[in-house]
Amino acid sequence: MRRSSLLFAGLSSLLPLAAQDAWSGSTATAHFTIRFRPGSRAEAAVDRIAALVEDDLAMIQRELAVAGFPHKIDLWLYDDVAELQRVTGVPSAGHSVPLTSHVPFEPDQTRIHELVHVVAEKFEERGPEPRNLFFAEGLANAVLRFVSGVHVDAVAAFHRRRGDLPDLAAIHALPDFYAWLARHPHVNAYDVAGSWMRFLLDRHGAAKVRRYYCGTPIADALGVDLATAERQWHEHLDRVVLRAGTLTLLQQRHGRTAAERNPGGAQLDATVLGDAAEWRALAEQRLDGKPTNGDWCITTTAPDELADAIVRATIAPQGDCYGIRIDLGQDCQALLLRGQGAFVYTSAGGVAHDGSVQLGERVQLVLRRQRGRASVWIDGKLAVEADVPEVAAPFAVGCVGGPARCTDIAVRPLPR
16 A cells, blocks of 8 residues: 555556566456456455445545546556565555556555545646645545554544654655655654545545645635644544554554563563574675665675574664565565565565564564574564475575665574
8 A cells, every 4th residue: 555656657557568468367347447367366356346446436436526537447456465566566565557556456445545546646626836645645545544444543643642743834845755754664654644634524525625635725725724724633633532452553553662562572582592602693784775666685694505593683774775674595584664564475475464563763683484484573572474485595684775784693593
């Protein structure tokens, strides 16, 4: 669901020819051509999705007061995020260009989020002010209301009470929303934006909000200045009741430290780490990173072929870096991606995922492979586990999107 249609408006809506051939399956509804790879898990979901997408579009039109939609939408379905990224080359969990969406076949919220972008691309309103992608992502999540099970107002209220709710005048002035996201990894700006746009839709109606969204100054579009509207939104958030369970969940997802994310939780101990004397320290690494989407910078830290082993590194992402990883070869990879969470990957793709884990300013990754089982600890908390092939390989560290500094790199072979 990360990254909007607007961000990729300059990309071709067509996949490479080989991928187009592979995605030869299709079915049609009144407004959609749904494309899939024959024999895929996505194909098994096509009939269900075909039964839902027209209702999805009708709901979005009602929410945004769009009277008609005389267009056909290409909806490309993938088995999972890993396949989507590998085929399209875009580091997102779903993305759109005009009248085309690329999404994993589940969850439904990703499909709906992207369809809001497609509909919004066709708004007829025009205004003189630029709007960064805070507003595009916010409108999509405002239509969803509940994202990953939590209302967008609850997320915004959490950040207001913690004291890191962003200032809207500063948000309006941003030239690059995603650069701001990279500098504020523990603020769920998608849902904060969703709360702001949801508040405006409920208070002022969709017709006025469309004008504001498309660049009409807020006073002209809504009849209220930004400071007043922001104060009214804050008053609304102050009335939001945060249930204890919701607060715990949001702390786990958006905590700024391991202690905030896992208060009182079990940390790595000697039963996992073993004797300190058995660890071999390796040289620090400075990874240059690459701005190309999906192009990882990987450095092998030692040439040893490791079978069962436990390895670690503390990695500080810098600049536009949005992902870090440590590997015991292509069949045992621990990844942490901004906005997407923690993964175990093999050469076949993602085999385990926890979307609640956040990429912070400095992260300790610990990866253990033992008897065909990979376990990943992030900042001392067990995050994901999965069965992986038992293939001996060197230990490597990596990053994507920008540079990273790797310290406290060490390895400990384990008996088989």
